[in-house]
Amino acid sequence: MRKIATLLLSAGLVAVSTQAVSGPKEDLEKFRTYFEQKFPGLQLDEFGNGVYALDANKRIQWEAMEEFPPYEEFVDKGREIWEKPFKNGKSFADCFGKDPSKVRVKYPRWDAERQQVVTLELAINDCRKKNGEKPFKWKKGPIAWLSAYLGYEARGQKINVVIPEDDPKALEAYEKGKHFYYAKRGQLNMACADCHIKYPGHFVRGQLLSPALGQVTHFPVFRAKWEKKSKNGDGLGTLHRRYGGCNKQVRARPFPAQSEQYRNLEFFHQYMSNGLAINAPGYRE
Amino acid sequence: MTSNNHRFSGLAGSLLLAAGLVITAQASAAEDPLSAGKKIAFDRKKGNCLACHHIEGGTLAGNVAPPLVAMKHRFPDKAKLRAQIWDARTNNPRTIMPPFGPHQILSEKEIDLVTEFIYSL
Numbered sequence: 001m002r003k004i005a006t007l008l009l010s011a012g013l014v015a016v017s018t019q020a021v022s023g024p025k026e027d028l029e030k031f032r033t034y035f036e037q038k039f040p041g042l043q044l045d046e047f048g049n050g051v052y053a054l055d056a057n058k059r060i061q062w063e064a065m066e067e068f069p070p071y072e073e074f075v076d077k078g079r080e081i082w083e084k085p086f087k088n089g090k091s092f093a094d095c096f097g098k099d100p101s102k103v104r105v106k107y108p109r110w111d112a113e114r115q116q117v118v119t120l121e122l123a124i125n126d127c128r129k130k131n132g133e134k135p136f137k138w139k140k141g142p143i144a145w146l147s148a149y150l151g152y153e154a155r156g157q158k159i160n161v162v163i164p165e166d167d168p169k170a171l172e173a174y175e176k177g178k179h180f181y182y183a184k185r186g187q188l189n190m191a192c193a194d195c196h197i198k199y200p201g202h203f204v205r206g207q208l209l210s211p212a213l214g215q216v217t218h219f220p221v222f223r224a225k226w227e228k229k230s231k232n233g234d235g236l237g238t239l240h241r242r243y244g245g246c247n248k249q250v251r252a253r254p255f256p257a258q259s260e261q262y263r264n265l266e267f268f269h270q271y272m273s274n275g276l277a278i279n280a281p282g283y284r285e
Numbered sequence: 286m287t288s289n290n291h292r293f294s295g296l297a298g299s300l301l302l303a304a305g306l307v308i309t310a311q312a313s314a315a316e317d318p319l320s321a322g323k324k325i326a327f328d329r330k331k332g333n334c335l336a337c338h339h340i341e342g343g344t345l346a347g348n349v350a351p352p353l354v355a356m357k358h359r360f361p362d363k364a365k366l367r368a369q370i371w372d373a374r375t376n377n378p379r380t381i382m383p384p385f386g387p388h389q390i391l392s393e394k395e396i397d398l399v400t401e402f403i404y405s406l
Contacts, residue, residue: 188383
């Protein structure tokens with residue numbers, strides 16, 4: 001038993017160290033080629049539609065939902081939050097610039113000064129704190145509404161995460177995020193990559209697995225599952241809320257939203273969808 | 286007083302636990318191994334084999350892994366089938382199949398029962 005564990009451990013270490021030789025650019029190229037070959041003929045932007053790019057029946061139902069989307073009232077609430085001045089008279093525009101359509105594409109970004117990944121949600125709460133306001137809760141509610149509004153305004157623009165390759169700390173954050181995506185975890189011993197790189201397009205019971213490529217474009221997401229759980233029909237949630245749910249599903253203890261682990265994961269995860277059109281917020285089961 | 290209470294609740298706990306064990310043992314003794322194994326295999330919180338494998342009699346099976354058919358031909362040695370269920374990583378370190386034994390997702394007894402059921406397919 002101990003022998004098996006040691007063998008597995010050393011196999012893991014070897015895999016990680018060979019991965020570290022290639023940089024983000026090489027990773028991205030390989031990642032793209034892999035998905036192009038796995039789903040021949042599928043246009044790049046179609047990956048942003050997740051399982052609805054793969055299953056015609058699910059697609060019909062989804063398109064019907066997107067005609068009168070249940071997230072619209074929450075996107076409106078997000079706009080109100082964006083427009084409402086803080087008590088000190090300033091507003092989000094003082095932190096992010098006047099044009100709300102130009103915010104989403106700047107995140108997540110590497111902050112060289114703070115030596116950490118800054119996500120859109122982190123920047124939103126930084127802005128609130130800087131202006132003497134109480135930070136929002138991380139996973140749902142106002143932060144998801146505002147993030148959804150900024151995503152909605154940015155629809156059609158392409159994800160463009162920049163990883164400064166001359167900053168070893170930035171590369172380290174990227175590598176940590178990548179390792180997170182490929183690492184086995186939880187009692188069920190599953191990696192994000194198991195379902196979303198190895199087996200997208202397959203079914204787990206009735207659930208169709210989405211490809212890793214394009215997973216981030218529609219976040220914050222409006223999920224029917226979350227809508228049912230909420231009292232006011234608010235099914236919106238942030239990317240880190242979803243990460244927590246995924247981790248729980250493999251029976252791993254989730255990390256807190258906006259923890260270093262999830263921010264690094266997001267850095268890798270969003271970078272892998274560079275060049276895909278933002279279509280946030282999206283409706284999902 | 287407090288320590289007495291603790292001792293009492295500890296004692297009561299053990300009695301309850303013992304009673305529970307007897308009931309569980311009786312229940313599984315009454316059920317034949319095949320249907321007990323099937324129940325565990327189909328239970329989403331237990332084996333949840335249907336998440337990935339097609340199994341006759343199950344609905345909404347996933348298709349991540351091979352359908353479980355002709356098992357006696359694929360695993361003439363029942364012990365090898367049990368070993369595969371216990372820890373599929375021995376044959377494939379990167380397998381998506383959960384390590385039911387080492388991670389104690391199922392008890393040894395439950396793995397025995399699931400093995401009986403799968404072997405019958």
